[in-house]
Amino acid sequence: MGSNKIHTTAIIDDGAQIGEGTRVWHWVHICGGAQIGKNVSLGQNVFVGNKVIIGDDCKIQNNVSIYDNVIIEDGVFCGPSMVFTNVYNPRSLIDRKSEYRSTLVKKGATLGANCTIICGITIGEFSFIGAGAVVNKNVRPYALVVGVPGKQIGWMSEHGQQIPLPLEGNGEYVCPHSNQRYLLIDNKLQRASQ
Template sequence: MHAQIHPTAIVDDGAQIGERTRVWHWVHVSAGARIGKGCSLGQNVFVGNRVAVGDNVKIQNNVSVYDNVTLEDDVFCGPSMVFTNVYNPRSAVNRKDQYRDTVVKRGATIGANSTIVCGTTIGEYAFIAAGAVVNRDVKAYALMVGVPARQVGWMSQFGERLDLPLEGNGKTTCPYTGTTYELIDGSCTCLVAPAAPE
């Protein structure tokens, strides 16, 4: 099944869009963009030239994905969240050669109206709360809130809060799926576990 592109969307020649991806109203995809399979680009989304988007990525309304941003598989970008690509912008100073790479790892969620400052990496299945401002790297499975964002807990792959301390060691299960997670020296990993319910 080919990509579904709304008549109001602008997809520049050369853009790569995977099958089953839906491109909604008033979207602009630049020529150099690479977008995977099964994605959804909501109303008024912009995707820059030097952008890579994996499979099954959901980009909600009013999000601009600027150059040097990489979104891995299964990333969720909430409505009106913001990416940047220049750390110290000035209108009168051209800094296009100073773009900083931003990487959002597989399964991460970025909440509505949050801001991701360029040059950061957001770990696998991290959860950025609505309105948070991320200005440093985020650990895998970390739950981040506030301005600037600070870690207040851990989240499962299913999006449930995990009963683990912020630091040290521990083990727990996702309250919904029964999947086991282990914290070792402040880093959380998912262990082999039952599949998520349908």
């Protein structure tokens, strides 16, 4: 943890793995089984559970709790106060720790402020979840999802710009900011190799 910046109020349990260049801010708690990559930023009051994996170059904003069985790939942005769950139907009087459902957030995704990600789903690469959305089913790569319950309303580029293509069908788009080319083929958006 040589090049890491860890605030004195942070609690890091023995056994936690934290990559180089990671910044851990005020009142963060990282459990002993957590695996955190390089150049990650964990904002104020973040909690990271034992069975959590966070990739490189992620930004976890203030007041986010990442519970067991959540895997976050490289380059993911988790907005302030967004929520992960790990039990689908929790009850205080019933122990359901054996029923945790795994959640996968793929590379480059953005999870907006105050959104909720229901356990057991996959959030696709470079998708964009709008602030306050409640997502209870898998999200396609590059999808723009908003609302309660979450609904796809469009597509997003890797640069974070909305792509003016239909939700279904075929089409082509070039991002004016990055010159990256995107192809919509059979209702699936993908970045064209260059």
